[in-house]
Amino acid sequence: MKTAALILAGGKGERFWPGSRTSHPKQFLCLTGDGKTMIRHTVERILPIVNMEDIYVSTNERYRQLVYEQLPELPKENVICEPVGRNTAPGIGLGAVYMRRKYGDAVMLVLPSDHQIAFEDKYTEILKKAVDTAENGDEGERRLVTLGITPNEPETGYGYIKFDRSSDANGVCRVERFVEKPDLEKAKQYLESGDYLWNSGMFIWKVSAILASMEKNMPEVYKGLTDIEAAIGTNDEVEVLKSAFEAMPSQSVDYGILEKEDSIYVCPGDFGWDDVGSWLALSRLNAPDENGNVFMGNVESTSTKRTIVKAGDKLVAVVGLEDVVVVDTEDATLICSAEHTADIKKLLEELRSKGREEYL
Amino acid sequence: MKTAALILAGGKGERFWPGSRTSHPKQFLCLTGDGKTMIRHTVERILPIVNMEDIYVSTNERYRQLVYEQLPELPKENVICEPVGRNTAPGIGLGAVYMRRKYGDAVMLVLPSDHQIAFEDKYTEILKKAVDTAENGDEGERRLVTLGITPNEPETGYGYIKFDRSSDANGVCRVERFVEKPDLEKAKQYLESGDYLWNSGMFIWKVSAILASMEKNMPEVYKGLTDIEAAIGTNDEVEVLKSAFEAMPSQSVDYGILEKEDSIYVCPGDFGWDDVGSWLALSRLNAPDENGNVFMGNVESTSTKRTIVKAGDKLVAVVGLEDVVVVDTEDATLICSAEHTADIKKLLEELRSKGREEYL
Numbered sequence: 239m240k241t242a243a244l245i246l247a248g249g250k251g252e253r254f255w256p257g258s259r260t261s262h263p264k265q266f267l268c269l270t271g272d273g274k275t276m277i278r279h280t281v282e283r284i285l286p287i288v289n290m291e292d293i294y295v296s297t298n299e300r301y302r303q304l305v306y307e308q309l310p311e312l313p314k315e316n317v318i319c320e321p322v323g324r325n326t327a328p329g330i331g332l333g334a335v336y337m338r339r340k341y342g343d344a345v346m347l348v349l350p351s352d353h354q355i356a357f358e359d360k361y362t363e364i365l366k367k368a369v370d371t372a373e374n375g376d377e378g379e380r381r382l383v384t385l386g387i388t389p390n391e392p393e394t395g396y397g398y399i400k401f402d403r404s405s406d407a408n409g410v411c412r413v414e415r416f417v418e419k420p421d422l423e424k425a426k427q428y429l430e431s432g433d434y435l436w437n438s439g440m441f442i443w444k445v446s447a448i449l450a451s452m453e454k455n456m457p458e459v460y461k462g463l464t465d466i467e468a469a470i471g472t473n474d475e476v477e478v479l480k481s482a483f484e485a486m487p488s489q490s491v492d493y494g495i496l497e498k499e500d501s502i503y504v505c506p507g508d509f510g511w512d513d514v515g516s517w518l519a520l521s522r523l524n525a526p527d528e529n530g531n532v533f534m535g536n537v538e539s540t541s542t543k544r545t546i547v548k549a550g551d552k553l554v555a556v557v558g559l560e561d562v563v564v565v566d567t568e569d570a571t572l573i574c575s576a577e578h579t580a581d582i583k584k585l586l587e588e589l590r591s592k593g594r595e596e597y598l
Numbered sequence: 599m600k601t602a603a604l605i606l607a608g609g610k611g612e613r614f615w616p617g618s619r620t621s622h623p624k625q626f627l628c629l630t631g632d633g634k635t636m637i638r639h640t641v642e643r644i645l646p647i648v649n650m651e652d653i654y655v656s657t658n659e660r661y662r663q664l665v666y667e668q669l670p671e672l673p674k675e676n677v678i679c680e681p682v683g684r685n686t687a688p689g690i691g692l693g694a695v696y697m698r699r700k701y702g703d704a705v706m707l708v709l710p711s712d713h714q715i716a717f718e719d720k721y722t723e724i725l726k727k728a729v730d731t732a733e734n735g736d737e738g739e740r741r742l743v744t745l746g747i748t749p750n751e752p753e754t755g756y757g758y759i760k761f762d763r764s765s766d767a768n769g770v771c772r773v774e775r776f777v778e779k780p781d782l783e784k785a786k787q788y789l790e791s792g793d794y795l796w797n798s799g800m801f802i803w804k805v806s807a808i809l810a811s812m813e814k815n816m817p818e819v820y821k822g823l824t825d826i827e828a829a830i831g832t833n834d835e836v837e838v839l840k841s842a843f844e845a846m847p848s849q850s851v852d853y854g855i856l857e858k859e860d861s862i863y864v865c866p867g868d869f870g871w872d873d874v875g876s877w878l879a880l881s882r883l884n885a886p887d888e889n890g891n892v893f894m895g896n897v898e899s900t901s902t903k904r905t906i907v908k909a910g911d912k913l914v915a916v917v918g919l920e921d922v923v924v925v926d927t928e929d930a931t932l933i934c935s936a937e938h939t940a941d942i943k944k945l946l947e948e949l950r951s952k953g954r955e956e957y958l
Contacts, residue, residue, distance in 0.1 A: 540941050541938055555616065558935035559935055
């Protein structure tokens with residue numbers, strides 16, 4: 239069966255201000271020293287198992303040109319622009335009907351565009367296993383597969399997957415249930431038990447399986463999707479897409495589908511996944527120097543430790559800093575203590591409330 | 599007797615990088631919220647006792663245009679450019695011979711251009727007292743007067759003046775001796791004794807007195823000065839100035855004159871003097887906000903304390919910082935922890951050793 243991929247690239251990524259802006263979010267940033275954007279990395283790392291012409295990108299009109307620029311080899315018609323944001327379930331459904339229209343059926347990879355993976359060979363291997371698992375469901379089974387990350391700390395920022403370790407068959411396990419972001423106490427229990435994985439947001443299923451599940455669990459959404467599917471390639475396509483999509487409820491695939499289905503599998507993996515949640519990720523994505531610093535661009539330093547500087551052509555000179563993040567862009571410079579990166583959102587609210595939209 | 603002033607404006611001010619550069623040193627920076635440069639402040643604050651046409655600026659060719667720009671009302675011929683740097687004694691002597699040529703004799707104020715004074719009325723009052731004292735020396739006395747600052751901490755970065763408190767006559771005291779920058783132990787003793795003042799580098803004396811002292815204590819320098827004096831207004835002026843000045847030894851007025859003379863007076867004063875030794879001075883020169891921050895230019899902040907940001911039009915956003923100095927300029931941004939401002943010099947050495955002269 240054909241394997242196709244849907245890359246989700248509609249997110250805003252406020253935590254990467256001032257690198258990211260409403261007009262230029264995280265997935266279009268270069269956060270590694272190789273000069274490649276996050277979305278470019280996402281596409282390149284699946285090329286061992288998916289052909290470029292079978293890769294689709296789900297985004298919105300605002301970022302269409304950025305996708306074209308970053309992925310010039312991608313067929314332009316593979317860029318699917320959601321008319322409005324309706325969370326992941328309608329967005330994934332939309333990709334699925336484009337694929338059904340094109341391939342009849344296919345194994346569909348659903349992948350965020352703004353995560354990083356350190357060990358690509360291991361990732362490819364596990365992804366192949368997931369594809370096999372998804373493809374081999376029984377007639378009418380609605381088998382859904384996800385990649386789970388073996389946790390190494392009691393992270394409270396991720397959703398978790400409770401899985402049945404005893405069901406392990408060649409590295410594929412049954413999922414018991416999906417659980418929402420825990421508090422620290424619960425997260426510690428999850429970590430200790432060994433029965434939980436991080437929900438990576440990466441899914442693998444047959445187009446037929448996910449659409450059947452939508453028909454069952456989200457009939458409203460499914461109705462809209464079939465209307466859109468019927469209009470693909472006709473003069474009404476844009477208009478129907480707009481009206482049908484806008485009418486859909488906003489819902490995540492985790493809540494709308496995964497928590498309601500039974501035949502869910504997970505491939506646990508330790509392939510150096512990083513959700514690149516804040517600027518601090520730069521010191522995981524890039525090898526720090528002997529002082530723990532990561533410097534990109536025109537940077538000079540003295541007596542500085544564990545500091546991240548992302549500069550451009552303009553000189554950024556750091557003296558005597560510890561645990562600081564500096565990001566210099568054309569029209570704004572951020573200087574943020576490492577322990578306060580979450581407060582960048584506060585700063586953006588401040589800018590918004592002052593009407594300084596030019597910086598957002 | 600006429601009162602004239604010589605403003606010393608030839609310094610480099612590396613500690614104010616990247617605001618200051620070799621081409622644009624500290625005295626030409628605006629460090630207060632009123633948009634006036636240090637040198638402009640220096641001139642304006644003596645206008646109650648000196649006419650603009652009697653103010654002279656000692657600098658070098660490189661900064662001549664900056665002086666013209668900052669002091670457009672100053673007669674252009676009052677800008678005296680030293681052909682080479684020879685420390686303060688030859689520089690002051692040079693100013694003195696220009697004044698002797700113009701006025702015969704005068705009371706001469708010698709003032710650094712890069713200090714700040716908070717209480718200008720008090721300063722004017724003390725300066726008037728110093729002028730009276732200098733003017734009323736006996737025939738042939740070589741009376742030299744200096745302003746001393748009552749110390750409030752055991753500062754090791756300044757020279758000190760040991761004075762005779764018991765000699766106080768209407769706020770003017772005899773100086774016992776000048777002492778070099780002390781170590782912390784000594785500085786503490788000085789502070790505790792109450793017998794020491796900080797040497798402010800501000801001097802008041804008759805032109806005839808300082809030149810007589812140079813003739814006695816620095817005959818080589820004095821010989822050169824008389825050669826220059828004879829050439830003033832002739833076709834040879836530039837050439838004689840260059841050759842005679844270059845031939846002079848480099849020496850400070852403290853070491854060459856003050857430590858060798860007997861008739862030295864000091865006016866102790868507490869007029870809010872600040873030598874503006876580093877960027878940290880900005881939080882003394884400008885009123886900090888309720889979090890102890892001083893922000894100049896386009897700045898936004900969240901959760902930030904005791905931080906100084908000097909920005910221009912470009913947005914500088916600070917999040918979660920404490921005790922940091924940020925200075926943004928056209929081609930370079932400095933971010934420096936407050937306790938490491940002395941390391942800025944190290945950074946400049948680094949830039950120099952890498953041949954990055956464009957930033958110096």
